[in-house]
Amino acid sequence: MMDNTLPSQNAGLAALEAQLAEDLSLLELPAKSWVPRRQHEGEEVRDVVVIGAGMCGLTATAKLVLSGIDNIVTYDAAPEGQEGPWVTFARMETLRSPKILTGPALGLPRLTFRAWFVAQWGQAAWDALDKIPKNQWMDYLVWYRKALDLPVKNDVRMTSLEQEGDLIAVTVEGAETGRILTRRLVLATGRSGLGGTYVPEMIRTIDPRFWAHSADDIDFDALKGKRIAVIGAGASAMDNAATALEAGAGSVDMLIRRKEMPRINKMTGIGSYGVVQGMHRLPDLWKWKFFDYTARTQTPPPRNSTLRVSRHENARFFLDCGLESMAVEQNELVIETTQGEMRFDFLIAATGFVNDFDGRAEFANFAPFIRRWKDGRETPEMGRPRASLSDAPDLGPDFEFREREPGSCPMLAHIHCFNDAAMLTHGKVSGDIPAVSAGAERLVQGIAASLFAEDVETHFKNLQAYDTPELQGDEWVDATPSLHEGASV
Ligand SMILES: Cc1cc2nc3c(=O)[nH]c(=O)nc-3n(C[C@H](O)[C@H](O)[C@H](O)COP(=O)(O)OP(=O)(O)OC[C@H]3O[C@@H](n4cnc5c(N)ncnc54)[C@H](O)[C@@H]3O)c2cc1C
Incomplete structure (x- = not known):
């Protein structure tokens, strides 16, 4: 770099x-x-x-x-x-x-x-x-x-x-x-x-001391030594996880609902002048098909952002890990997931807008x-x-x-x-x-x-009012009178 x-x-x-x-x-x-x-x-x-x-x-x-x-x-x-x-x-x-x-x-x-x-x-x-x-x-x-x-x-x-x-x-x-x-x-x-930022209802009901959205102003120094959960698998999930790890978080667990990480950046792959100029003129159904498909297949996080997380030994990736319920118990965030109960000090919701x-x-x-x-x-x-x-x-x-x-x-x-x-x-x-x-x-x-x-109307009035001549009137001689004169001889 x-x-x-x-x-x-x-x-x-x-x-x-x-x-x-x-x-x-x-x-x-x-x-x-x-x-x-x-x-x-x-x-x-x-x-x-x-x-x-x-x-x-x-x-x-x-x-x-x-x-x-x-x-x-x-x-x-x-x-x-x-x-x-x-x-x-x-x-x-x-x-x-x-x-x-x-x-x-x-x-x-x-x-x-x-x-x-x-x-x-x-x-x-x-x-x-x-x-x-x-x-x-x-x-x-x-x-x-x-x-x-x-x-x-x-x-x-x-x-x-x-x-x-x-x-x-x-x-x-x-x-x-x-x-x-x-x-x-x-x-x-x-x-x-x-x-605004999107935060699932289950998280919003929790005391805000225990969570933040990835676009919030987060005090990462305060996360030193803490157990952090990051929800999501997009670019922001990785960037926030990496920042927490670099700031000295005790552990960072990525809780990812999908069974597989998305790996292919589909829309970037077909980027062209045609896409830029043509998409907005497509019939509705085609527009929908493109964006529904990319929403379904999802955009992967960048490779370097993912490596920035995974190079830390205290980072773990939990795939196929959906959230079922969440509560605060004795100053701990207790999350029931499809993989069982997990306990954290703080959660970052990288859940978009x-x-x-x-x-x-x-x-x-x-x-x-x-x-x-x-x-x-x-x-x-x-x-x-x-x-x-x-x-x-x-x-x-x-x-x-x-x-x-x-x-x-x-x-x-x-x-x-x-x-x-x-x-x-x-x-x-x-x-x-x-x-x-x-x-x-x-x-x-x-x-x-x-x-x-x-x-x-103003532009038309301006057209009518415009009177700066391009021709001065001395650029040609009108032949018509001499023609008439000739005709009368
Ligand atoms: C973390 C992150 C990384 C990204 N990385 C890339 C990338 O690598 N490549 C890429 O192509 N795209 C990237 N994007 C997507 C996109 O390029 C950026 O979101 C980009 O900032 C979009 O520009 P924008 O002008 O639409 O919005 P913004 O840059 O967010 O600007 C919007 C501005 O509006 C102002 N504003 C909002 N409401 C009001 C109001 N009521 N009154 C006055 N001001 C207001 C805000 O203060 C803000 O400055 C990234 C996005 C994010 C969030």
């Missing part, structure tokens, strides 16, 4: 930024600002507000700005440089993704992770790099935002949404407090941003109207309902929410769900690194088209 502590070559980075500026200039980017400004009762109206400045929010913001939609602002509740999971609850050493992915670069070579890396540490270091250290990915995202001078405000949480005429009123709290009016809203709020708009106060005004796949998209041919898919929002072609009852909340058409929850409708273009640029392009094309259509 590359030594992440090597000082970067700032001269190289400055040169890269100059090249990026040159590339943007050659491509005439950012495009000229073109959306007519609006006011509402004397208040400024934004064209777009983006909530979330993680990878998806930054890519969407960049694409908006480059497309000449620049009266926008992006808010993130996290402090600058701590957006998303990378330096908070992501406990892996490196990304799972291969280093060559171009991710958020939007087709601009100088905006890639590779360009950023080589500019600072050189080609030999790039060749030697195996996977990208997770903190370094965060550093790259911080640079990306600065290099494009994106309008991001940190430490600002969106706390509620309301309709205000044909606009959306966004209430924010934190470093900025108040209400912002916007014509379009993009929710780039990440995996937990439309719902859910889409549950109803559970989030900030969506209270819109959640009841949001159409999900279970509201009529599912058909008997899709087989057994699967909650993780059935609860997914049933989105339109531009990631916009749709109404459960037509006419009940037209404003939903102006709220775009650019996060993991869009996967069933749009494919994996708004959550993971590989196709985030394609997702942002689809999103911004849709927003641009709908803003243009909404302002069509």
